[in-house]
Amino acid sequence: xxxxxxxxxxxxxxxxxxxxxxxxxxxxxxxxxxxxxxxxxxxxxxxxxxxxxxxxxxxxxxxxxxxxxxxxxxxxxxxxxxxxxxxxxxxxxxxxxxxxxxxxxxxxxxxxxxxxxxxxxxxxxxxxxxxxxxxxxxxxxxxxxxxxxxxxxxxxxxxxxxxxxxxxxxxxxxxxxxxxxxxxxxxxxxxxxxxxxxxxxxxxxxxxxxxxxxxxxxxxxxxxxxxxxxxxxxxxxxxxxxxxxxxxxxxxxxxxxxxxxxx
Amino acid sequence: xxxxxxxxxxxxxxxxxxxxxxxxxxxxxxxxxxxxxxxxxxxxxxxxxxxxxxxxxxxxxxxxxxxxxxxxxxxxxxxxxxxxxxxxxxxxxxxxxxxxxxxxxxxxxxxxxxxxxxxxxxxxxxxxxxxxxxxxxxxxxxxxxxxxxxxxxxxxxxxxxxxxxxxxxxxxxxxxxxxxxxxxxxxxxxxxxxxxxxxxxxxxxxxxxxxxxxxxxxxxxxxxxxxxxxxxxxxxxxxxxxxxxxxxxxxxxxxxxxxxxxxxxxxxxxxxxxxxxxxxxxxxxxxxxxxxxxxxxxxxxxxxxxxxxxxxxxxxxxxxxxxxxxxxxxxxxxxxxxxxxxxxxxxxxxxxxxxxxxxxxxxxxxxxxxxxxxxxxxxxxxxxxxxxxxxxxxxxxxxxxxxxxxxxxxxxxxxxxxxxxxxxxxxxxxxxxxxxxxxxxxxxxxxxxxxxxxxxxxxxxx
Numbered sequence: 001x002x003x004x005x006x007x008x009x010x011x012x013x014x015x016x017x018x019x020x021x022x023x024x025x026x027x028x029x030x031x032x033x034x035x036x037x038x039x040x041x042x043x044x045x046x047x048x049x050x051x052x053x054x055x056x057x058x059x060x061x062x063x064x065x066x067x068x069x070x071x072x073x074x075x076x077x078x079x080x081x082x083x084x085x086x087x088x089x090x091x092x093x094x095x096x097x098x099x100x101x102x103x104x105x106x107x108x109x110x111x112x113x114x115x116x117x118x119x120x121x122x123x124x125x126x127x128x129x130x131x132x133x134x135x136x137x138x139x140x141x142x143x144x145x146x147x148x149x150x151x152x153x154x155x156x157x158x159x160x161x162x163x164x165x166x167x168x169x170x171x172x173x174x175x176x177x178x179x180x181x182x183x184x185x186x187x188x189x190x191x192x193x194x195x196x197x198x199x200x201x202x203x204x205x206x207x208x209x210x211x212x213x214x215x216x217x218x219x220x221x222x223x224x225x226x227x228x229x230x231x232x233x234x235x236x237x238x239x240x241x242x243x244x245x246x247x248x249x250x251x252x253x254x255x256x257x258x259x260x261x262x263x
Numbered sequence: 264x265x266x267x268x269x270x271x272x273x274x275x276x277x278x279x280x281x282x283x284x285x286x287x288x289x290x291x292x293x294x295x296x297x298x299x300x301x302x303x304x305x306x307x308x309x310x311x312x313x314x315x316x317x318x319x320x321x322x323x324x325x326x327x328x329x330x331x332x333x334x335x336x337x338x339x340x341x342x343x344x345x346x347x348x349x350x351x352x353x354x355x356x357x358x359x360x361x362x363x364x365x366x367x368x369x370x371x372x373x374x375x376x377x378x379x380x381x382x383x384x385x386x387x388x389x390x391x392x393x394x395x396x397x398x399x400x401x402x403x404x405x406x407x408x409x410x411x412x413x414x415x416x417x418x419x420x421x422x423x424x425x426x427x428x429x430x431x432x433x434x435x436x437x438x439x440x441x442x443x444x445x446x447x448x449x450x451x452x453x454x455x456x457x458x459x460x461x462x463x464x465x466x467x468x469x470x471x472x473x474x475x476x477x478x479x480x481x482x483x484x485x486x487x488x489x490x491x492x493x494x495x496x497x498x499x500x501x502x503x504x505x506x507x508x509x510x511x512x513x514x515x516x517x518x519x520x521x522x523x524x525x526x527x528x529x530x531x532x533x534x535x536x537x538x539x540x541x542x543x544x545x546x547x548x549x550x551x552x553x554x555x556x557x558x559x560x561x562x563x564x565x566x567x568x569x570x571x572x573x574x575x576x577x578x579x580x581x582x583x584x585x586x587x588x589x590x591x592x593x594x595x596x597x598x599x600x601x602x603x604x605x606x607x608x609x610x611x612x613x614x615x616x617x618x619x620x621x622x623x624x625x626x627x628x629x630x631x632x633x634x635x636x637x638x639x640x641x642x643x644x645x646x647x648x649x650x651x652x653x654x655x656x657x658x659x660x661x662x663x664x665x666x667x668x669x670x671x672x673x674x675x676x677x678x679x680x681x682x683x684x685x686x687x688x689x690x691x692x693x694x695x696x697x698x699x700x701x702x703x704x705x706x707x708x709x710x711x712x713x714x715x716x717x718x719x720x721x722x723x724x725x
Contacts, residue, residue, distance in 0.1 A: 012717060016442060020428055020435030023660020023672075024442035028707075031677035033660075041637070041660065045669070048631040086596045086632055087292050120632050180595075181631050182667030211429070 021184055044183040051123035051178070051186040053082060058152045061116055064130035068137060070114075071149040073106060075099035075164065079155040092157035094199070095164065103151065103167040110148035112140065112230065113170035113197070117156035121178030121186060128189040128213055129176050135219040139227030158192045158206070165197030172233060173197040174226065179210060187213045191222065193229050195239040205240040207233070224251060266317075268309040275309040281327045283317075284383075285567035286310035287390045289607055293555045293568040293598035315357030315391055320348075322383040328564045328574075333515045334525050339381050339577045348379030356387045363388065363400045363618075370417075373404050377620030382513070382573035385615040389569070394607065397614040398650040404617035406653065408585045409544025410505065412450055412482045412690040414653055415622050420685040421451035421654035422676045423586075423624070427665035431458050433471050437720060439659050440475060445713025446673035447701050450691035451586060451624065451654035452506060452549065454486040458665055465489050466502040473503040475719055479698070482542075482690035484585070486549050491523060491531040498534045506549040506585060507535040513552075513574025516562030525578070532582045543690070546585035546622075552576070553590040554608050555598030568598060569608065573615040580621050586654060587621050589613070591643075592629035593668055602639030605629060609643045613652055624654035628670040637661065637669065641678075644671055648679040655679075680705065 013025035026037045033041070062072040078094045079085040085092050095103065116129045133150070140147065148168040153160055158175050165173030172195050179188040189212040194205055207229050212222040228247035233239045266277040277283040285299035287310035294300040301307035323343065330336050345352075350372070351359055362368055389397060407415040414421050426439030436455060443449055453472050457465055465487050472485035486506040487494075494507045509528060510521050518524065528548075535547030552575040557563040563571055572589070579587045589612035592605040599605045609625050616623035627643045629635035644655065661672035679685060686692060686705055695701040699712030 012714060013442065013445070015717075016438035016720065019438040020432070020659075021664045022426070022428065022435065022439045023662050023664075024439050026660055026674070028674060028677070031674065031681045031707075033672075033674050037660070041662070044662070045631070045636060052632045087600065088296065089597050090296075180667055182664065183631070183662040183669065184664050185667065186631075188667075216429075 041183070048181040048183055048186045051121040051181040054122050056118040056122040056154050057126060058154055060126065061129060061152050065116075065133060065150050068130070068134055070133070070147070072152055073102065073149045074152045075103060075154070077153060077155045077157070077160055082155070085155040089157055092155055093159035095160060095167070100163065100167060103164055106149055107167060107169045108148065109146070110168060110170040111145040111172065111234070113148040113151065113165045113168045113173045115151040115153055115161040115164050115173060115175045117153040117158070117160060117175055117177040119156065119158075119177035119179065119190070121181045121188065123181070124178035124187045124189045124213065125176070127187050128219070131219045132176060132189060132191070132212060132222060135223035136226060139223055140230075143227070143231060145230070159201065161192065162194060162197040162201050163199050165194065166199060170197065171195070172230065172239070174230070185211065185213065185216060188216060189213060191226055193226065193233060193239050195233045195237065207239045207243055207245060221251070266313040268313045270305055270309050270312075272305070275306055277310060277313060280321070280325050281566050283310050283313055284327065284387060284390070284570050287314045288567045288569055289390070291568065291598070291604045291608065292596060292600040293558055296597055297558050297563060297568070299565065299567050311391055314387055315355060317356050317387070319354050319356055319359050319384055320352055322381050322387070327383060327566050327570065328514060333564075335513060335515055335518070335574055335578055338525060338581060339574065342581065343381060344378035346379070347376055350376065351379070357391060359384070359388050360391050360396065364396055368400070368403060370403050370405050373618070374620070377618065380619050382577045382615065382619065383570060385618045386570040386573040389611045389614055392614070394610050394646070397610040398646060401614040401617045401650040404651070406617060406620055406622045408546040408622045410484045410541040410546055410585050411543060412688040413543060414451060414585065414688055416689070417651070418684070418686060419688060420648060420652060420676075420679070421688050422448040422657040423451040423654060424449040424453045425456070425656050425658045425663065425670070426453065427456050427663055429458060429665050431464060431468060433467065434723065436468065437471060437475070437723065440472070441716045441720060442659060443657050443673055444481070444716055445700060446657070446677065447687060447695050447705075447707060448657035448673050448676060449481070449483050450688040452484050452486050454488055454549070456488045456666060460489065460493070462493055462496060465493060466497055466500065469497065469502045469504060478719060479716065480694070482688075482694050488549075488551070491527060495531055495534045498538060503540070504535065504538060505540050506547055507531040508549045508551070510551045510556075511575050511578045512556040512560070512562070513571035513578065514557050514562050514564060517557035517560045517571070518578070520560035520562060525581070528578070528582055546583050548579075548582045548584035549586045549588070550579045550584050551588045551590050552579070552612075553594050554612070555594040558598065559594065569611055572612055573619070576616045576619050576621045580619055584622060586624055587616060588624045588626055589616070590626040590628060592633060592635060593626065595630050596633040599633070601634035602629070602636070602642070605633070605635055606639060606643045606646065610646060610650065613647055613650055622653050625652055626656045626670055628656070628668055630668045640669070640671060640675070644675055644679055645682070648683045648685060677707070
């Protein structure tokens with residue numbers, strides 16, 4: 001049994017259930033949910049809660065990225081515990097003093113910094129961060145972008161990427177982070193792109209692609225859209241509300257083959 | 264001027280009214296995040312003792328957010344009805360609580376009082392009230408609104424069908440809508456949160472819902488929860504807009520972060536009314552609010568989140584809304600940490616809104632990073648049903664697959680109707696009976712009345 005999978009519904013309403021991932025045509029016992037639906041919901045909620053609280057394994061992420069030939073650097077935010085993280089978004093946005101020093105020690109002149117952050121779902125990061133980076137790398141090579149060491153950040157929110165990107169001396173930062181888990185999607189990864197990262201930026205300075213996971217937006221499509229935004233962001237020297245995602249047109253023009261760059 | 268209180272063990276000084284209000288507030292993570300919360304339980308009680316002694320009229324001449332700096336403050340002060348306030352003008356906040364709980368405060372008297380109550384007064388007295396007081400008094404308040412049916416009558420509770428879909432797929436949305444109608448939901452509104460902000464896409468969704476309502480002659484209204492400027496431009500393009508939606512907050516700066524001003528809301532109201540699509544009334548606005556919105560936009564002026572939330576109801580009140588929905592647990596644990604804080608906030612919001620004459624409903628909800636679960640939602644649903652909430656959400660299986668949070672379900676509304684005997688809006692109740700979806704006592708029909716609705720689906724497929 002999987003909490004986010006749907007069992008077949010009975011009766012004529014069964015047709016409806018196939019049209020949406022929403023929990024419809026559930027049947028009832030009196031006014032109440034049938035037992036198996038109560039259990040299915042409870043399982044999905046448990047999986048989503050576990051995704052929020054499951055310990056982040058930065059070493060596993062580092063190993064996977066090393067397998068792609070990438071250097072990594074593990075850091076922590078100023079939030080020391082999961083409870084601190086949940087109560088104090090401001091702490092999750094800043095690097096701990098030791099981590100800031102460690103990142104500054106790697107300062108250089110890089111086009112792009114990648115940050116992999118646990119966010120609200122370490123499950124999403126464990127399952128989907130390395131495959132997304134793998135799909136993205138051929139695009140970045142084709143664009144001849146220099147990459148900073150990949151920052152792997154614990155108890156981190158999106159804006160921590162601003163501090164990390166700035167400390168590394170990167171022209172743009174891409175934060176791949178576990179999204180707030182839904183019952184039907186405990187494993188969604190979000191990707192946030194910010195030009196000229198520096199502390200104090202807010203969400204209107206970023207472009208975002210969300211719901212990256214096998215059951216949502218696939219890795220090849222997400223990588224294509226991100227590569228398009230990175231390319232356009234450098235051409236126009238901006239990201240955020242001034243940069244509309246028009247990668248649809250490029251996707252259609254290139255067809256399915258456009259997802260995988262040559263060379 | 265400051266407020267000094269001795270508790271017997273020591274004395275506390277609160278430097279101004281907003282500090283007193285913040286420190287008197289029952290504990291919540293958002294006030295702690297903002298650095299406004301009381302430092303100890305005793306300090307919180309000292310603040311409540313000082314607040315209880317404060318004359319209620321103080322709020323009319325001492326603004327928490329300056330009049331010059333904030334158009335919401337100007338709305339509150341300029342729009343205050345001194346005559347309505349008269350009967351309680353001489354009371355302290357504490358005596359006001361006693362009076363509200365007394366037999367003297369009847370439904371009729373509370374309705375006449377509402378225009379005299381500012382949000383700061385409502386917030387202040389709520390901070391001195393236990394959960395049972397919030398329920399007892401809110402239950403006496405009646406706020407009735409109309410568009411194609413009559414909402415807010417005593418002993419009745421309506422439900423919004425929330426048929427969201429991750430990609431706005433029309434067939435998927437229609438499937439959830441039909442399922443909801445077959446459970447007797449949808450009298451508050453059939454309201455979609457769109458995934459897309461494309462105007463063309465939203466116009467298609469409006470036509471989809473308009474077709475369902477027209478086809479089955481359902482006495483209800485539709486809404487796409489998009490920005491007020493989108494609704495205005497959709498109306499100009501001739502799209503069938505029943506209700507004009509907007510998220511609002513309790514300060515000018517927080518509203519600016521939502522891209523709205525009071526003048527823009529007035530434009531939305533006039534555009535909505537120009538359609539004359541209501542059949543029994545012209546309450547055309549649907550607002551959503553929630554504690555913490557102002558702080559998250561860094562627009563709280565050092566005022567506690569519950570007081571700011573009550574100020575949002577003053578914004579709503581000015582536009583005679585059909586529905587005002589506090590989306591209480593959506594914002595996350597940095598503002599309301601757990602089930603206890605969400606439950607308290609839901610009762611406060613409902614009470615403050617009703618006392619001010621606002622047609623309050625509640626999205627009884629939580630996110631997966633909050634310390635809450637469906638048991639907490641059952642508790643809040645039971646409490647708000649008892650308190651006379653105007654409407655709640657009906658989300659399929661309580662799981663919103665687009666917004667990724669949990670709310671109340673089609674089944675949950677059946678539960679609360681069964682336990683408390685709550686009926687649907689009268690026009691909608693008649694329709695359900697005609698359709699054989701419910702029986703004469705409002706229970707789901709033993710027959711298959713809802714099956715007739717499936718025709719909409721089959722025609723679509725054909």
